[in-house]
Amino acid sequence: MTTDVILNKVFTVNYLKKLINDQGFGLYQDVVDSLISEQKVDNNLDAFVALYKYMFKNHRNEFFYKNTLIKKILLGIHSVNTTTALREIPISENILDLLxxxxxxxxxxxxTELDNLTRLPQQLEAYYQAFSYVNVVTDESHFKDVSKLLEDKPTGIILLTKRGSLHVEKKALEYNGVLNSRVLFNILRKYEFENITNEVFGQLPQVNQSKYYDACFEMLSKLDVKEFQWYVLRELKKRSNINSQNLSAFETIPKEIKSLVYFSKYRPTDFEKLQKFLETDYKEVK
Structure with a gap:
């Protein structure tokens, strides 16, 4: 396993949870010792900061892009009080990176510069079935190809520059031409489409369980697709993991791992464990 592959595994929601629960230190130590062994690393926070700097210079992977979007758009332009970010949403056999x-x-x-563009047209077609504004975030190596591909499309283009800033090269335009009620419905969890059905119709379908799912969709499909999209977005917005109980703890999280924590369902004890882990001397990690 290469060090870059290990780096990809270390900067994940699940692996960080393992680390703060004193598990799976092997990969973490391997990548620290391989990539930043000559730097001064006193504690685990120092190690993550150094690894992130390495990533910035040498390996701008999907996590790096996602973390940059969270820092500069969710936290920089908007706020966690008014905006919800969701990741890896399945849509028509595709996985949406960030919403x-x-x-x-x-x-x-x-x-990223590590990706190819083969599936991009198919992915964008799927996303427009559920959402009206779509952007492609890429780097300079793909910029010309992406620009040509999207020349006559409503899709926006955002460039992650070599300096780590986000530059809007083309603004996303609203497009509702292929919105699909079934695709929107399939994004929802059971309690979410029940919330909408109850609110709009004042009741849930009285059918046996085998027909219940289809019966709910049949009712909701009567809505105008844009109106249905509005209800879907309202339900999805409620999925945020950051609330008044954990906001102050979240605000103290280092920028290098901000998105990992944002997409985790941390309890107060988890925030405490994370803080303890970051403050722990790296040499004490076993």
Missing amino acids: LINGVGRVYEIK
């Missing part, structure tokens, strides 16, 4: 909901839903499809 920000603030009045409207804005898709951010990431194409």
Whole structure:
């Protein structure tokens, strides 16, 4: 396993949870010792900061892009009080990278310098079945190809520059031409489409369980698709993991791992464990 592959595994929601629960230190130590062994690393926070700097210079992977979007758009332009970010939403056999909901839903499809563009047209077609604003976030190596591909499309283009800033090269335009009620419905969890059905119709369908799912969709499909999209976005916005109980703890999280914590369902004890882990001397990690 290469050090870059290990780096990808270390900067994940699940692996960080393992670390703060004193598990799986092997990969973490391997990548620290391999990539930043000559730097001064006193504690685990120092190690993550150094690894992130390495990533910035040498390996701008999907996590790096996603973390940059969270820092500069969710936290920089909007706030966690008004906007919800969701990741990895399955849509028509595709996985949407990042969605920000603030009045409207804005898709951010990431194409790093490590990716190819083969599936991009198919992915964008799928996302427009559920959301009206779609952006492709990429780097300079893909910029010309992406620009040509999207020349006559409503899709926005955001460039992650070599300096780590986000530059809007083309603004996303609203497009509702292929919105699909079935695709929107399939994004929802059971309690979410029940919430909408109850609110709109004042009741849930009285059918046996085998027909219940289809019966709910049949009722909701009677709505205008844009109206249905509005209800769907409202339900999705409620999925935020950051609330008044954990906001102050979240605000103290280092920028290098901000998105990992944002997408985790941390309890107060988890925030305490994370803080303890970051403050722990790296040499004490076993």
